[in-house]
Amino acid sequence: MIRFENVSVTYEGAAAPIVENVDLTVPEGELVLLVGPSGVGKSTLLSAVSGLVPHFTGGTLRGRVTVDGRDTRTHRPRELADVVGTVGQDPLAHFVTDTVEDELAYGMESLGLAPAVMRRRVEETLDLLGLAGLRDRPIATLSGGQRQRVAIGSVLTPHPKVLVLDEPTSALDPAAAEEVLAVLQRLVHDLGTTVLMAEHRLERVVQYADRVALLRAPGAPVLVGPPAEVMEVSPVHPPVVALARVAGWTPPPLTVRDARRRAAPLRERLAGAEPAREHLDGAQPVPAERVRAAGLAVRRGRIEALRRIDLTVTAGQTVALMGRNGAGKSTLLAALTGLVEPASGRVEVGGRTPHRTAPRDLVREVGLVPQEPRDLLYADTVAAECAAADADAGAAPGTCRDLVAELLPGVPDDTHPRDLSEGQRLALALAVVLTARPPLLLLDEPTRGLDYAAKARLVGVLRGLAAEGHGILLATHDVELAAELAHRVVILADGEVVADGPTHEVVVSSPAFAPQVAKILAPRPWLTVAQVEAAL
Incomplete structure (x- = not known):
């Protein structure tokens, strides 16, 4: 569904590419998690899927990015809008209307969908993301996390084949994050939606991923594989993986449930000890x-x-x-x-x-x-x-x-x-x-x-x-x-x-x-x- 072929991106005035020689394939109906240190180029790769790089951001893109067979070099963002839904790190940059309900409907209006279809999808999305109580609220009065949910909802309503999400849970409380990730998992499993996501809070999302793609320094190959295999060697990893490394668990568990099942010997070793809290x-x-x-x-x-x-x-x-x-x-x-x-x-x-x-x-x-x-x-x-x-x-x-x-x-x-x-x-x-x-x-x-x-x-x-x-x-x-x-x-x-x-x-x-x-x-x-x- 998404294919990067030897992709390098250099922004205007930059001495070196932000990403270099990236080869990556995202099959249809998979949730692929993009991980790596800050500034390694995750947002740039995500923006290349929707054509924002380089048509909107400028700079030079070498190589080829295709989405559902469409080449982003020859298809501008508006020509990919029916296939790709994108939510960036900043929800405010995403909004074009004043109220929640209007924002959820805007993308469908742009694609010319029938009013009856639009109404049904708006109601479904309000329920999916827990936004029904906010439907008439001005977006300017929402909290950061509420805005994030509205931004995600606005790209869900047109039912795109591909969802590109940059830090989708960064402003959400734990319960809201779980709800959003459950919705994404349902879209992947039930509707075959393809999701490419970057997220730093791996403790929230890594267990939902079908595969993980680890971006390292520019020019280094992208490491792609099952989540547990990649987390075993990744420099960025959630606390459950860090605990697994301390306890010697291989392969590392990715969920609290799996870790608890393996933690009995560790609890015995800690039985007589007390947590150090000098800094607290x-x-x-x-x-x-x-x-x-x-x-x-x-x-x-x-x-x-x-x-x-x-x-x-x-x-x-x-x-x-x-x-x-x-x-x-x-x-x-x-x-x-x-x-x-x-x-x-x-x-x-x-x-x-x-x-x-x-x-x-x-x-x-x-x-x-x-x-x-x-x-x-x-x-x-x-x-x-x-x-x-x-x-x-x-x-x-x-x-x-x-x-x-x-x-x-x-x-x-x-x-x-x-x-x-x-x-x-x-x-x-x-x-x-x-x-x-x-x-x-x-x-x-x-x-x-x-x-x-x-x-x-x-x-x-x-x-x-x-x-x-x-x-x-x-x-x-x-x-x-x-x-x-x-x-x-x-x-x-x-x-x-x-x-x-x-x-x-x-x-x-x-x-x-x-x-x-x-x-x-x-x-x-x-x-x-x-x-x-x-x-x-």
Whole structure:
């Protein structure tokens, strides 16, 4: 169904190809997962399937890409639209209408389908993706995860033969991600849809793949094979595979269920040991409060987005804010930065009331890295972005660039931020905010688009900041990140706090928010592979 023949892509102004000599065949009716480190060219290959590369992005494509027999060199994206449905990393770039129902219908209207067919397919998709309650909502009022589901739904309604998905679960809570992946599996198994997907959160998706294609350095052959075989040698792999390597399980299990069946000897070896939590329990926060919210309520139009929120974050403390899509996590971060005014209650950041404090003063107390990192980036090159960040923060020249190098090794100074992958762009935005070293750091989905190595570097940077006395509040669906980093977990539901406590107590007792290691070794409170490795 999809065939790459000796494909190389070089963007304008680039010294070397982003992908080189790629040969890959995706048969009809298979779900193939594309994996590899950030910046290795996964998004470029996906865009080549729909013809966006090179017709829209520019640059030079050598070799040949065919989809259902159509050559993308001679068929522009609009001539492939009836065959290929594409969802990129950024749902906002995908939308062309204002409301959910209109967006689901737009692709079918463009293809000239009959109104009766359109109506039926819209209803089916609303039910499939749990969007029925949002049908009349303006897209601008949706959370990031809700937008992601709408974007996926809008390409499902025309019933394309091929689905191309770039990080489809990155902004979804665990339950919503499972629903979307179940829908994709149903399309593959029941309708013979071909799915090519790139995803960094392999713990969510690898068990659904028929085959995995591992992209390595440009020019290296693509390694394609059954998921377990590829994961055994892949430098990027989910925690269950990392645990298998520590325990010596070959081939590695890909699901929690399979791992639990093999974990009895490992549980016996760990029976007398206790998980090390030096980075969580050992660094007791000093009493200075970075945030205090009491009885906080926020309304967005007729919707009560937050109610009766009591929250404190002290110096040196890292708090993970979790909950399903639309629970109010981003709204709470917005209230802490003065972007929305409370309807009632009070909130203080560094002793200031955010919505009554001038932005130039508040920025010295709190830094926010939003879900859409491009909101913070306006310069033409990485070097210019870093120079501006140094100047704005009054930091020594090179401070921001050093942070970028720590989070994101190997990115040239003259790269335009828009040419970075989503994960690379997020790392750059994070470096820009960290340059000012605000006492309170707010992060909204900080691991979107980051591979496991980049996530490990991020964890190291944030642990260092917490040790220096910074307060960190991160809104995330990444349960593995919370397990690695957070002292406390706060779970929101429908705008209210429903759980607040030490990480190991909250996540181990929650089926939805428990990391893979906790599920495998339950009921003992092991959270990470590093804890298990240290104990062994």
